[in-house]
Amino acid sequence: MGKTLEQIENQFDMVQILNENGEIVNEEAMPELSDDELKELMHRMVYTRVLDQRSISLNRQGRLGFYAPTAGQEASQLASHFALDKEDWILPGYRDVPQLIWHGLPLYKAFLFSRGHFVGNQMEGVNALSPQIIIGAQITQTAGVALGLKKKGKNNVAITYTGDGGASQGDFYEGMNFAGAYKAPAIFVVQNNRFAISVPVEKQSAAKTIAQKAVAAGIHGVRVDGMDVFAVYAAVKEARDRAINGEGPTLIETMTYRYGPHTMAGDDPTRYRTEDLDNEWEKKDPIVRFRKYLESKGLWSEEEENKVVDQAKEEIKAAIKKADEAPKQKVTDLIDIMYEELPNNLREQREEYSAKESK
Amino acid sequence: MTVAINTKKMTLVQAVTDGLRTMLEEDERVLLLGEDVGVNGGVFRATDGLCEAFGEERVIDTPLAESGIVGTSIGLAMNGFIPIVEIQFLGFIYPAFNQIMTHATRIRARTKGRFTVPMVIRAPYGAGVRAPEIHSDSAEALFTHMPGIKVVVPSNPYDAKGLLIASIEDPDPVLFLEPMKIYRAGKGEVPEGKYTVEIGKGNRLKEGEDVSIFAWGAMVKVAMDAAEKMEEKGVSCDVIDLRTLYPLDKDIIAETVQKTGRAVIVHEAPLSGGVGSDIVSLINDTSFLYMRAPIERVAGFDTPMPFFNLEDDYIPDSTRVQKAIEKAVSF
Numbered sequence: 001m002g003k004t005l006e007q008i009e010n011q012f013d014m015v016q017i018l019n020e021n022g023e024i025v026n027e028e029a030m031p032e033l034s035d036d037e038l039k040e041l042m043h044r045m046v047y048t049r050v051l052d053q054r055s056i057s058l059n060r061q062g063r064l065g066f067y068a069p070t071a072g073q074e075a076s077q078l079a080s081h082f083a084l085d086k087e088d089w090i091l092p093g094y095r096d097v098p099q100l101i102w103h104g105l106p107l108y109k110a111f112l113f114s115r116g117h118f119v120g121n122q123m124e125g126v127n128a129l130s131p132q133i134i135i136g137a138q139i140t141q142t143a144g145v146a147l148g149l150k151k152k153g154k155n156n157v158a159i160t161y162t163g164d165g166g167a168s169q170g171d172f173y174e175g176m177n178f179a180g181a182y183k184a185p186a187i188f189v190v191q192n193n194r195f196a197i198s199v200p201v202e203k204q205s206a207a208k209t210i211a212q213k214a215v216a217a218g219i220h221g222v223r224v225d226g227m228d229v230f231a232v233y234a235a236v237k238e239a240r241d242r243a244i245n246g247e248g249p250t251l252i253e254t255m256t257y258r259y260g261p262h263t264m265a266g267d268d269p270t271r272y273r274t275e276d277l278d279n280e281w282e283k284k285d286p287i288v289r290f291r292k293y294l295e296s297k298g299l300w301s302e303e304e305e306n307k308v309v310d311q312a313k314e315e316i317k318a319a320i321k322k323a324d325e326a327p328k329q330k331v332t333d334l335i336d337i338m339y340e341e342l343p344n345n346l347r348e349q350r351e352e353y354s355a356k357e358s359k
Numbered sequence: 360m361t362v363a364i365n366t367k368k369m370t371l372v373q374a375v376t377d378g379l380r381t382m383l384e385e386d387e388r389v390l391l392l393g394e395d396v397g398v399n400g401g402v403f404r405a406t407d408g409l410c411e412a413f414g415e416e417r418v419i420d421t422p423l424a425e426s427g428i429v430g431t432s433i434g435l436a437m438n439g440f441i442p443i444v445e446i447q448f449l450g451f452i453y454p455a456f457n458q459i460m461t462h463a464t465r466i467r468a469r470t471k472g473r474f475t476v477p478m479v480i481r482a483p484y485g486a487g488v489r490a491p492e493i494h495s496d497s498a499e500a501l502f503t504h505m506p507g508i509k510v511v512v513p514s515n516p517y518d519a520k521g522l523l524i525a526s527i528e529d530p531d532p533v534l535f536l537e538p539m540k541i542y543r544a545g546k547g548e549v550p551e552g553k554y555t556v557e558i559g560k561g562n563r564l565k566e567g568e569d570v571s572i573f574a575w576g577a578m579v580k581v582a583m584d585a586a587e588k589m590e591e592k593g594v595s596c597d598v599i600d601l602r603t604l605y606p607l608d609k610d611i612i613a614e615t616v617q618k619t620g621r622a623v624i625v626h627e628a629p630l631s632g633g634v635g636s637d638i639v640s641l642i643n644d645t646s647f648l649y650m651r652a653p654i655e656r657v658a659g660f661d662t663p664m665p666f667f668n669l670e671d672d673y674i675p676d677s678t679r680v681q682k683a684i685e686k687a688v689s690f
Contacts, residue, residue: 089438118468118469118471119471121469121470121471122470122471122473123470123473124473129437129470129474130469130470133461134457134461134462137430137457137458137461137462139430140426140427140429140430140431140433140434140458141430141431141433141434141437141458141462142434143427143430143431143434144430144431144432144433144434144435144436144437144438144442145434145435145437145438146434147431147434147435148434148435148437148438148439148440149438151416151440152438152439158434170424170426170454171426171427171430171457171458174422174424174426174427174430175427175430175431177422177424177427178421178422178424178427178430178431181422334468337467337468337471337472338467338468338506338507339467339507339530339531340467340472340475340530340531343509343559343605343606344559344606344609345606345607345609346606
């Protein structure tokens with residue numbers, strides 16, 4: 001019996017295409033991307049790293065609220081997103097705001113989300129749900145959105161993101177299992193950044209990999225280097241093609257790391273992570289190795305990178321200004337959107353609040 | 360001008376099936392999902408024959424996972440479908456509580472109406488059929504406390520079909536509770552085709568002057584029985600079937616107690632935190648100076664619904680309701 005488990009686990013060796021030195025180590029698996037696409041992906045990653053740094057300092061200045069740092073996870077987040085179509089649906093976790101931004105969410109709305117302003121959840125024109133707060137609950141919904149896409153005969157997928165902790169939730173298994181049973185075009189991405197707040201992945205499960213949990217649901221599973229843009233992109237691309245061909249969902253585990261704290265609300269990673277571990281992972285940095293690769297191809301330069309940094313800073317500044325100008329939220333606004341037609345109890349409460357608000 | 364409408368005699372559960380069939384025919388966005396709802400037609404046969412008629416693409420047997428059923432249906436609803444979920448027994452809904460509380464009820468407000476969840480969750484509920492533990496719960500108050508959902512409970516075949524169709528057409532999530540004790544307790548006339556009974560409106564079943572009795576679901580029959588017995592003793596009862604527990608019909612509640620000055624509320628759920636407490640509050644808000652006696656509540660006890668050996672002792676019966684009426688009128 002022990003051997004059987006080992007055999008299963010061995011199928012989930014981590015796939016890597018671009019190593020830490022920026023060299024292609026798996027030519028066969030290398031996805032097809034044009035020079036412009038490569039540069040665009042790099043642009044997004046550099047931009048997002050700047051956004052992360054700025055968001056952290058804006059949070060420290062009290063100018064942003066809830067914020068979950070993203071540095072370290074750019075390849076997992078943005079290369080996976082890069083394999084999607086605009087009409088694909090995203091059901092993100094709370095740390096997955098970058099994917100929403102590159103799916104079309106205006107930056108000022110991301111800032112309003114951070115500030116707890118409900119306009120931040122209103123994402124007209126973006127094929128995505130709000131960032132998930134209840135860990136794992138979006139995973140069963142992804143199965144439903146995907147099933148709906150299939151029923152409508154759309155050539156699109158629903159993709160969801162969670163973390164290593166999320167993979168312990170019952171909804172994680174239920175969502176994969178439902179999507180598998182219906183052969184729904186869903187992609188389940190687990191960004192395994194090794195810690196669910198403070199709890200190490202080893203304590204989440206006896207399973208050696210999260211990807212192998214796909215076996216129980218009877219769906220495809222793959223584990224990739226989550227710091228490697230090409231491995232992540234190729235896995236999602238393949239999963240997407242398979243999903244659209246009616247071959248069912250895929251679970252993708254990306255091995256990654258968040259450099260920062262869980263969120264900016266007082267988490268101190270030094271309580272549960274060592275400096276050695278931080279250093280070990282920072283050596284794997286997704287932007288550094290991608291930059292090395294692009295420079296070796298003559299596709300990227302310091303000058304180009306500086307341009308992206310400056311552009312990001314400018315746009316962030318403008319977006320913060322726009323977020324500052326957002327109208328103040330009112331309780332009556334919230335009451336108004338509770339039901340299509342307000343029940344009498346809420347109508348009465350609305351009157352009460354509206355008298356208060358007009359003062 | 361009156362239009363002749365054909366009616367058929369059917370049981371409450373048959374009326375549910377008829378309502379589902381009507382809406383599956385009417386609107387191709389309507390899907391049924393649940394455990395055993397397909398080939399088997401549901402453990403209570405509420406979906407009998409529907410899979411045969413509409414196919415597996417629309418009447419969907421799901422894996423045995425309530426959170427998954429509701430979560431998947433939320434996804435379908437956000438993607439333009441109208442899922443009607445069957446939770447096999449209301450007591451099995453607890454694994455899906457998270458999906459309902461944190462998503463189904465909040466998605467409209469969260470997204471300012473861009474996404475809505477026009478889902479109906481149907482669940483047989485209540486005691487009286489000698490079922491194992493957790494099959495007999497009356498957990499309606501857990502859901503009337505949730506902003507963003509409506510809670511509907513029919514007590515007869517006509518209302519069952521009309522309220523079910525209204526629930527399916529409602530653009531917001533509705534929890535539709537089916538009193539399993541009276542699923543087959545007699546037949547009533549049910550119109551063929553489509554009609555609705557308005558959500559949020561109670562129904563006066565019996566006109567009276569001395570005391571108002573409020574009930575819903577299987578307790579309506581108990582309340583009516585008690586009212587008839589009390590009539591023989593010269594006490595005239597106004598019996599209200601509330602039919603919707605959220606939003607409550609404040610107008611009918613105020614109107615009846617302002618006439619009688621007395622109220623008895625009957626529910627089989629535990630007393631504390633039950634919907635009865637909300638009715639008392641509404642009477643207090645609207646009719647304080649009209650009241651001639653303290654309001655009586657006849658309810659289940661603050662214990663879990665016991666093993667079925669004790670269920671007859673737990674559920675309010677006609678005798679307990681009569682005692683409460685006597686207490687109210689003799690205050």
